[in-house]
Amino acid sequence: MKKPLYVLDAFAIIFRSYYAFINNPLRGTDDKNVSAVYGFFSTLYKIFSTYKPEYFAVLLESRTPTFRHEMYEEYKANRARAPEELIEQVPVILEILKALKIPMVQADGYEADDLMGTYARLCEEEGRDCRIISGDKDILQLVSERVHVLKPEKGGLYTDMGPEKVLNTWGLRADQIIDYLSLVGDAADNIPGVKGIGAKGAVKLLNEFDTLEGLYENIDTITAKAQKQNLIDGKENAFFSRQLVIIKQDCPCEEDIEKLAAGEPDYGAAVPILQRIGLKRLAEESAAKAGEEVVVPEEKSAAKAGNYCGVVSAEHLDKWIERAKEAGIFAFDCETDSLDSVSANPVGFSLSVQSEEACYIPVRAPELDCIPEDVIREKLKVILEDENIKIIGQNFKYDMKVLKQWGIYPQGFFFDTMIAAWMIDSSTPSNMDYLAEQYLGYKTVHFADIVEKGKTFDTVPIQKAAHYAAEDADITFRLYEILSVKLKELGMEKIFSQVDMPFVDILSNMELAGIHIDDGELAEYSVELEEKLEALEKEIYYLCGREFNIKSTKQLQEVLFEERKLTPIKKTKTGYSTDTAVLQELAKEDPVPEKILAHRGLAKLKSTYVDALPRYINEDTGKIHTHFIQTGTETGRISSKDPNLQNIPVRDENGRRIRAAFKASPGHVFVSADYSQIELVVLAHLSGDKALTEAFISGEDVHGRTAALIFHVEPEAVTKEQRRIAKVINFGVMYGMSAFRLSNELSIPRGEASSFIKSYFEQYSGIKDFIDKTIEKAEETELAETLFGRIRHIRMINSRNKMEKKAAERIAVNSRIQGTAADIVKMGMIRLAGELKKRQLKSKILLQVHDECILEVPDGEVEIIKPLMKEALEGAAELSVPLRVSVESATSWGEIH
DNA sequence: GCCAGGACGTAC
DNA sequence: GACGTACGTCCTGGCC
Numbered sequence: 022m023k024k025p026l027y028v029l030d031a032f033a034i035i036f037r038s039y040y041a042f043i044n045n046p047l048r049g050t051d052d053k054n055v056s057a058v059y060g061f062f063s064t065l066y067k068i069f070s071t072y073k074p075e076y077f078a079v080l081l082e083s084r085t086p087t088f089r090h091e092m093y094e095e096y097k098a099n100r101a102r103a104p105e106e107l108i109e110q111v112p113v114i115l116e117i118l119k120a121l122k123i124p125m126v127q128a129d130g131y132e133a134d135d136l137m138g139t140y141a142r143l144c145e146e147e148g149r150d151c152r153i154i155s156g157d158k159d160i161l162q163l164v165s166e167r168v169h170v171l172k173p174e175k176g177g178l179y180t181d182m183g184p185e186k187v188l189n190t191w192g193l194r195a196d197q198i199i200d201y202l203s204l205v206g207d208a209a210d211n212i213p214g215v216k217g218i219g220a221k222g223a224v225k226l227l228n229e230f231d232t233l234e235g236l237y238e239n240i241d242t243i244t245a246k247a248q249k250q251n252l253i254d255g256k257e258n259a260f261f262s263r264q265l266v267i268i269k270q271d272c273p274c275e276e277d278i279e280k281l282a283a284g285e286p287d288y289g290a291a292v293p294i295l296q297r298i299g300l301k302r303l304a305e306e307s308a309a310k311a312g313e314e315v316v317v318p319e320e321k322s323a324a325k326a327g328n329y330c331g332v333v334s335a336e337h338l339d340k341w342i343e344r345a346k347e348a349g350i351f352a353f354d355c356e357t358d359s360l361d362s363v364s365a366n367p368v369g370f371s372l373s374v375q376s377e378e379a380c381y382i383p384v385r386a387p388e389l390d391c392i393p394e395d396v397i398r399e400k401l402k403v404i405l406e407d408e409n410i411k412i413i414g415q416n417f418k419y420d421m422k423v424l425k426q427w428g429i430y431p432q433g434f435f436f437d438t439m440i441a442a443w444m445i446d447s448s449t450p451s452n453m454d455y456l457a458e459q460y461l462g463y464k465t466v467h468f469a470d471i472v473e474k475g476k477t478f479d480t481v482p483i484q485k486a487a488h489y490a491a492e493d494a495d496i497t498f499r500l501y502e503i504l505s506v507k508l509k510e511l512g513m514e515k516i517f518s519q520v521d522m523p524f525v526d527i528l529s530n531m532e533l534a535g536i537h538i539d540d541g542e543l544a545e546y547s548v549e550l551e552e553k554l555e556a557l558e559k560e561i562y563y564l565c566g567r568e569f570n571i572k573s574t575k576q577l578q579e580v581l582f583e584e585r586k587l588t589p590i591k592k593t594k595t596g597y598s599t600d601t602a603v604l605q606e607l608a609k610e611d612p613v614p615e616k617i618l619a620h621r622g623l624a625k626l627k628s629t630y631v632d633a634l635p636r637y638i639n640e641d642t643g644k645i646h647t648h649f650i651q652t653g654t655e656t657g658r659i660s661s662k663d664p665n666l667q668n669i670p671v672r673d674e675n676g677r678r679i680r681a682a683f684k685a686s687p688g689h690v691f692v693s694a695d696y697s698q699i700e701l702v703v704l705a706h707l708s709g710d711k712a713l714t715e716a717f718i719s720g721e722d723v724h725g726r727t728a729a730l731i732f733h734v735e736p737e738a739v740t741k742e743q744r745r746i747a748k749v750i751n752f753g754v755m756y757g758m759s760a761f762r763l764s765n766e767l768s769i770p771r772g773e774a775s776s777f778i779k780s781y782f783e784q785y786s787g788i789k790d791f792i793d794k795t796i797e798k799a800e801e802t803e804l805a806e807t808l809f810g811r812i813r814h815i816r817m818i819n820s821r822n823k824m825e826k827k828a829a830e831r832i833a834v835n836s837r838i839q840g841t842a843a844d845i846v847k848m849g850m851i852r853l854a855g856e857l858k859k860r861q862l863k864s865k866i867l868l869q870v871h872d873e874c875i876l877e878v879p880d881g882e883v884e885i886i887k888p889l890m891k892e893a894l895e896g897a898a899e900l901s902v903p904l905r906v907s908v909e910s911a912t913s914w915g916e917i918h
Numbered sequence: 919g920c921c922a923g924g925a926c927g928t929a930c
Numbered sequence: 931g932a933c934g935t936a937c938g939t940c941c942t943g944g945c946c
Contacts, residue, residue, distance in 0.1 A: 668929035756933035835934040
């Protein structure tokens with residue numbers, strides 16, 4: 022069998038790459054723009070590593086006007102001439118292509134599209150598959166069983182567009198694309214089309230009449246008057262447009278495909294050119310691909326330590342401050358005497374204004390006179406508090422907290438390498454040691470290697486300290502250079518800079534603020550719980566006839582399933598399960614399980630919350646300062662730890678007493694704002710489902726409306742039971758719940774559960790489509806994307822293991838919903854924080870619990886804050902269904918909800 | 919005595 | 931096997 026031919030439209034990729042970086046171009050030697058070179062060869066390399074083509078050609082545009090220009094002088098007349106910065110890059114690209122020994126084809130008088138058409142035909146004729154790499158919809162007209170288009174997606178992956186895929190995506194056969202374009206036209210190429218006929222209209226017409234000829238032969242059957250007239254008026258334009266959009270298949274060009282044998286590109290030959298123009302990373306990548314025989318002088322240097330110095334005189338410090346000002350950008354890192362940022366004091370700072378160079382400014386060091394603390398503070402302020410000087414950090418929330426407490430309020434923070442790395446791939450670690458290894462191939466000095474156990478950074482000799490600290494700033498700068506490019510490539514520049522970066526400042530303030538808790542109240546509750554637990558233990562031991570550790574599932578299994586001979590219900594990896602569902606079931610035939618359940622519940626409260634929370638009270642502030650981790654989830658949510666304040670009980674009365682111990686400071690109240698059903702609202706928007714949208718717009722009670730729909734009853738006639746079922750399904754859908762699980766959850770037969778789900782998707786067919794489309798897109802791109810462009814890699818989506826695949830599908834669907842909701846909440850909080858600052862209010866944001874945001878508000882501000890919060894959060898995004906936020910206030914957290 | 923992994927349970 | 935996202939606690943068993 023003949024190996025497939027791959028063809029690539031060079032200028033399409035060049036343009037795309039250039040404009041992908043238009044807001045922040047890549048600069049190489051002499052500050053020249055190299056975005057297009059970088060983008061083009063990243064794409065090319067990716068294609069070679071993914072598809073390993075044996076036959077390959079880069080197709081170039083004609084150097085002279087084409088037959089289309091001769092036919093129609095307005096052709097592409099609307100196009101502005103390409104910018105000089107882009108044109109300059111073309112010769113370099115051709116030079117590199119030549120060095121790589123990649124076959125190139127050009128035919129004067131014809132466009133690259135026509136060359137594609139010609140090769141598509143040649144391949145068809147000799148029974149060879151053809152793959153065309155192009156994002157242009159015009160090219161789809163060439164698609165056939167043998168000829169597929171590979172459409173570039175985010176993250177360097179491609180959608181394989183075969184005949185079926187074209188039909189599914191466009192609602193048209195590939196051979197109808199020509200007629201479609203003839204009707205719709207193309208403003209960019211100045212192709213007229215038929216006035217008044219848009220994309221939807223054209224698809225509908227072609228579905229009905231099949232072809233342009235069919236349409237005009239039966240024009241009298243069209244009932245819509247205006248449309249009919251438009252078509253009659255536009256007939257000439259339509260057929261004229263067709264001549265322009267139709268791709269030629271008979272260019273004069275190399276017809277012997279065997280001559281387009283590509284083999285492995287000569288990567289080594291590209292290295293010197295790439296180095297000359299200053300594309301270091303690509304040069305390194307090329308060298309690596311070429312294998313070891315190519316020695317790149319700079320390759321080693323990328324992984325070597327930079328030039329680091331200690332700064333102990335005011336004059337020396339001034340020089341660095343000046344350098345940072347000049348550069349307008351610098352990487353910054355704090356060393357402190359504690360990991361606990363609330364009580365940490367600075368021990369030193371490091372700065373880097375370009376990669377491989379950094380300094381360390383000690384504030385305290387053994388056996389050394391440092392620059393006085395106040396002098397360092399005043400000088401650093403100049404660059405840290407200037408909003409026009411960009412600050413790069415790694416986990417900058419930490420530095421931000423230390424600095425604020427030290428009297429510096431950073432203004433120009435704009436890039437966190439840890440958060441960037443997490444957004445690029447949330448499933449891999451984002452600590453600096455890992456990132457340095459991963460992205461730079463650099464092994465950093467580890468903290469534990471220079472600081473003796475139990476000691477702090479201010480005890481480290483200055484030589485070692487300076488090297489370690491300066492390296493951190495240097496590595497941070499180097500990571501920035503790489504990660505900023507990757508972020509752009511994935512289309513996340515906007516959400517990164519407009520959402521996740523501003524959010525760092527907000528989280529740092531929330532953590533510094535802390536929340537008050539009444540430990541006396543908890544101490545009393547602890548005693549109460551202890552008494553109840555002891556009583557339960559006694560009862561359990563009496564009933565079982567012996568003592569054992571109730572908290573040990575292993576011992577509990579022995580008691581329940583061996584001694585008491587109860588029937589095991591489900592297994593775990595290590596034995597029989599004793600979880601809540603099992604114990605509830607067992608309680609029907611034995612008195613012990615119920616006691617165990619009660620014991621478990623109270624023991625959990627006591628150990629996880631009642632006894633644990635007071636230990637987190639900070640000695641200095643008297644408050645609990647949780648840590649919010651912005652990189653803690655794979656979906657874009659934040660997490661909370663030490664302690665986790667996002668899972669404080671709320672559902673039952675016992676648990677609520679814990680919330681009740683969280684008190685607003687004297688003279689303050691908590692004001693809490695809660696997004697109503699945010700994930701279902703997001704689902705309604707993302708899916709565009711008519712019925713769900715309607716349910717939200719017309720009524721408060723979306724579960725009731727859902728019940729009415731799936732049970733075919735009037736909304737007023739919905740029973741409680743029906744509503745409960747609808748609610749379970751509403752949530753279940755977002756998690757990809759199966760009929761099996763639903764039947765368990767509702768204690769109904771599997772068949773009944775299936776029919777509920779079936780009925781649900783019949784009524785909410787838009788949701789079904791949304792799920793299908795999400796999965797399909799994930800299969801093509803291995804990504805799930807939120808409404809605002811945050812991505813998550815879905816690596817198992819094409820797994821041959823059915824279970825893994827199903828799990829990946831659920832993850833893909835849920836991530837889009839959960840992630841979009843998380844984006845919205847973050848955006849709302851940014852708006853809110855902005856308002857608080859603008860109005861100089863004293864209210865502080867304390868907590869965020871995914872769809873809820875809690876503020877501590879001085880009594881005098883309550884009436885201003887309530888409407889302000891509602892407005893700020895509801896206006897976070899403009900969706901097809903309005904976002905609703907409810908606001909409540911109270912002096913303890915327990916009174917809210 | 920330390921640590922990793924499992925089971926379980928809390929939140930959204 | 932069968933519901934997504936987290937974190938904390940306790941127990942167990944392996945290791946030093």
